[in-house]
Amino acid sequence: MKRHPQGPIVIAAGGTGGHLFPGQALAQELRRRGRRIALITDERVQRFDRLFPDADIYPVPAATPSGKGVAGLVRAAPAILAGVVRSFAILGRIKPAALIGFGGYPTLPPVAAAILRGVPVCVHEQNAVLGRVNRLVASHVGAIASTFDAPKFLKARDAGKLVLTGNPVRDAVIAVAGRPYAAPEGQDPIHLLVFGGSQGAKVMSDVVPGALAQLPEALRGRLSVVQQARVEDIERVRAIYAAAGIDAELSSFFDDMPERIVAAHLVIGRSGASTISELAIVGRPSILVPLPHSLDNDQKANAEKLASAGAAWAIEQKNFTEEALATMLTSLLADPSRLAAAARAAQAQGQPNAVRDLADLVERLGRGELPALGTQARSADTAGGPGVLNFAIGGA
Structure with a gap:
């Protein structure tokens, strides 16, 4: 995998303000450090693009499986796969240093595409419970930034990747x-x-x-x-x-x-x-x-x-x-x-240095100072290509 440490940092966030606001806070800090920012989000970006005034914004298809059954997964799969394809092409053009996903199904396509591309990836968990998308990709990412020191559903095999950063809040x-x-x-x-x-x-x-x-x-x-x-x-x-x-x-x-x-x-x-x-x-x-x-x-x-x-x-x-x-x-x-x-x-209970700590983590990841990918994904890459990711949509 060729690294691009001076490339932009990609923020994958979408859906509600709960996912977008930490991404906005990180973007503000990274811009202060002179970093270029790209935002990959779902196609509702028109409501939130003013939160990222200095970012290159790329909307991609995404979908949230409705209900817990197979039918919901089947209905969501075409949009998610289309989002992965589009994200894969975007990442190939912009050559990012690293990508950080802020959870929620809108982040699944860009995070999956980054893993397939060999882009260094981390995810951030804002809640006391590890979200479903973050659970899904945890074994394939280099780091799991967290607000809480022991989020529920974090598997023992992934616990070594946990970095307690706190949840970034906006400059305001x-x-x-x-x-x-x-x-x-x-x-x-x-x-x-x-x-x-x-x-x-x-x-x-x-x-x-x-x-x-x-x-x-x-x-x-x-x-x-x-x-x-x-x-x-x-x-x-x-x-x-x-x-x-x-x-x-x-x-x-x-x-x-x-x-x-x-x-x-x-x-x-x-x-x-x-x-x-x-x-x-x-x-x-x-x-x-x-x-x-x-x-x-x-x-x-x-x-x-x-x-x-x-x-x-x-x-x-x-x-x-x-x-x-x-x-x-x-x-x-x-x-x-x-x-x-x-x-x-x-x-x-406040964590006022969260945005600084998270920005440090992402930049270290982009410089190769942390493992770029989780063990399973690295093994596939070493074997001669990105390989087939060992996760299925909706898995835990």
Whole structure:
């Protein structure tokens, strides 16, 4: 395999913000180091290309198998294979130094193509559970960067590749990370931030406004709520807050979310990897409601990590009712010391050097200072060509 250590670094990321935001953070750091960046992503890139203004962007076909049966795999296979073919051609043209995949099925085609090409590859796992694509390719990559020291489903044979880097966060998050937390005392305003991830969450609109409306009048009068809501939910949410006399700012998207987080006394949200990392870096207490249908319950594992550190309160969606939330908020907001302690605990979990450590890892990989491929793939390459990869779509 001919190396191209001065070639671009390829970031393979797609789907939701949870995968794209760490890739964006890495791209920002690598650009500061003078590296060229290429992004290979799925064909929804039009929604996210502004996150990578200095990158060469290549959309490729991708698909997520629907359901657990063979039929779902069969339906997804043509798009995935087409994505591998296109990615293989792209990598041949741009001659990258290394490729890093951020998980999710949109990254499978470029990661597979890079392995076939002999490009040095690593993957990054943001969650406390090793994702399905990362599990699928783990034995073929040179390194597995991770937010957590023992992600679930990491096989013993691949444990030696694990590098604890943390989850990179965007420059905008780092910029606000040093601002102190002051719990609301006496009659101080109480700033709540409510959001449901990059896709929004209907349950937040269904539960949170009604719960806040049940709080004692004196407490309601102190509330200042910022809530992300789906477009179709905004007017009914606005009406509930208005009837309850609660000051609220609503939008389907906030492009200054780090500023919103740092201004909050308490955050109510999902527990995706980027949310967890940003709450920890900024140091803000939270009530976390894991997405109940996430693959392998990764959001539940993330929430439990933060809750076990005393930085958050986790509640499963089936128990996330107006009455339960109102009771929890009445207790928490009456005790500023609990909020302050949770803020300190959150910040203690932060990994502010994650982007630097991940960039170091990728550059070392591109220079050949780490094994370029896993044992099985290296053996195939040594035998006279890239060989046949020993994985099947959807395998674990």
